[in-house]
Amino acid sequence: MARSPALPSLLYRAACGALLLLALAPCTAASRLVRPPVQDTPAAVGANPAGPNAAALDAVWAAEQEWLQAMRRGDTAALRRLLSSDHVHVGTNGRLRHKSELLLALQRGQVRFLTYDVTSYDIRITGSAAIVSGTYHAQLERLGVREVSQGRYLRVWVRDESGWRLMAHQLTAGTVPRGRP
Numbered sequence: 001m002a003r004s005p006a007l008p009s010l011l012y013r014a015a016c017g018a019l020l021l022l023a024l025a026p027c028t029a030a031s032r033l034v035r036p037p038v039q040d041t042p043a044a045v046g047a048n049p050a051g052p053n054a055a056a057l058d059a060v061w062a063a064e065q066e067w068l069q070a071m072r073r074g075d076t077a078a079l080r081r082l083l084s085s086d087h088v089h090v091g092t093n094g095r096l097r098h099k100s101e102l103l104l105a106l107q108r109g110q111v112r113f114l115t116y117d118v119t120s121y122d123i124r125i126t127g128s129a130a131i132v133s134g135t136y137h138a139q140l141e142r143l144g145v146r147e148v149s150q151g152r153y154l155r156v157w158v159r160d161e162s163g164w165r166l167m168a169h170q171l172t173a174g175t176v177p178r179g180r181p
Helices: 006-031 051-073 076-082 099-107
Strands: 083-090 096-098 111-126 129-142 145-160 163-173
Touching: 051 076, 051 111, 051 129, 051 145, 051 163, 076 083, 076 099, 083 099, 096 099, 099 111
Parallel strands: 083 163
Antiparallel strands: 083 096, 111 129, 129 145, 145 163
């Protein structure tokens, strides 16, 4: 009986398929891991059970609160200290502002926050950087016109010798359903 030339090719393809499935198995298992939900109602800073990052998480949360208070008050002196020298801010309209432009707009009253509330947040620490994401709701006055803004935000904090500094802030306006991260 003659050997079929297709048999080695078929065995080769079957072996490659099996190896591919074995290689992808950890990836599909990892993709089924469930992340903890984003916190819907910000809690007061307290003991953090996050292990080795607990102190860093608490420090970032404290810096977030200090930044939030400074934005509400339009406190440019506090913001000057909290923002990194190369800070960038991308507003809901896509406009990019550097630190000096943002501070000048607040100082001149071009933008004034009447309320600014974080409605959910998640903090991730990686080395000397922290990524904070969540949802917000704000009432503001921009060039004399009152507006309501709500949506998602992403802030990147970096740690230097003086503490945590806000390096980047991105806002995306939109409707955020209550109770959904």
